[in-house]
Amino acid sequence: MVHSPTVTRFALRSLLTGVFLLGGIATGCRRADTKPVKASGPVYATTPGKEVRRTQLRIAIHPLHNPSRLVADYQPLVDLLNARIPEANFVVEASRDYQEYERKIATHELEFLLPNPWQSLEAMKSGYTVIAMAGEPRDFKGLLIVRRDSGIHQVADLRGKAAAYPSPTALAACIMPQWFLHTHGLDVNRDLDNRYVGSQESAIMNVYLHLTAVGVTWPPPWREFVASHPKEAAELEVAWETESLVNNSVMARRDQPVALRERVRDVLLTLDRTAAGRAILAGIETERFRPATDADYERVRQFVERFEAEVRPVKGVP
Secondary structure, three states, rough: OOOHHHHHHHHHHHHHHHHHHHHHHHHHOOOOOOOOOOOOOOEEEEEEOOOOOOOOEEEEOOOOHHHHHHHHHHHHHHHHHHHHHHOOOEEEEEEHHHHHHHHHHOOOOOOOOOHHHHHHHHOOOOOOEEEEEOOOOOOOOOOEEEEEOOOOOHHHHHHOOOOEOOOOHHHHHHHHHHHHHHHHHHHHHOOOOEEEEOOEEEEEEEEOOOOEEEEEEEEHHOOOOOOHOOHHOOEEEEEEEEOOOOOEEEEEEEEHHHHHHHHHHHHHHHHHHHHHHHHHHOOOOOOEEEOHHHHHHHHHHHHHHHHHHHHHOOOOOO
16 A cells, blocks of 8 residues: 555654653653643642541530520630640530520430539430539529518518519529428419529519519529629529529530540549639639539439429429
8 A cells, every 4th residue: 555645744743742642641741831730639648637627516505694695604615625625626505595405405416515403314314424513512502582672571472473483494593492482381383473584684684673573593693693783783682592402514425435525524623723724614603613423413303303293393384
């Protein structure tokens, strides 16, 4: 077969070009005026990158205050946990009221909790375990607040009047005071107009504004109210206080690693040993965190059983 010179020259040029291209691929060479191409897929390296993936862990505080105040108070504690446990990303979880908080406990959606003692019993049923106690037991008691000009001096003076509580499930700020009134001669379900107003501050303000004869709370919110609203607090007084029980718990969901639970517990238990830690404790109205386990809340279970037998079911109001 006779080849055309033009075809032969074209074939030869194509062959040589292909050789050069193959050589460039094999050796990684490129022309000086060719820009490098950025890889579009994942980039692999022999050493870890600077950015470390942090697991988000929520710490849900029961409604001591309104949500914005609660987050502001507990953020320094969360910041410290993040500094001490850098592989985790702790965040404060606030709830608008007790019912929403208790729904979250029941659905098992939170990693860490700071619930009241009755809520602690409920959380145990949902797969949580106690790792510490938040505060001294002596500080967990109910306070019954009245106006100084109310003329109320005896428990019997409350008969037929209205009482404000944060929630029917608030142990120190409702259940324990209702037990106190029950043991001092009042039929809580018939002699009082019981109003569940959603928060500690609201219970106090209800009595200040003459909306109820008594407002029920417990020491940390009352101390905060006195400090933040001295003029209003001067018109109020603590008429009665209940006996103490055990304080709020700190709980971890049982599927959280034991090592992580212990590190969180260690941070909490050592807060009172440094000036920075004591400042955090002051901000959350907690003297210190104490060692505790589920067994420390058995007293609460026994108390609640007696309350429900003689007064009302905790989860339901007449």
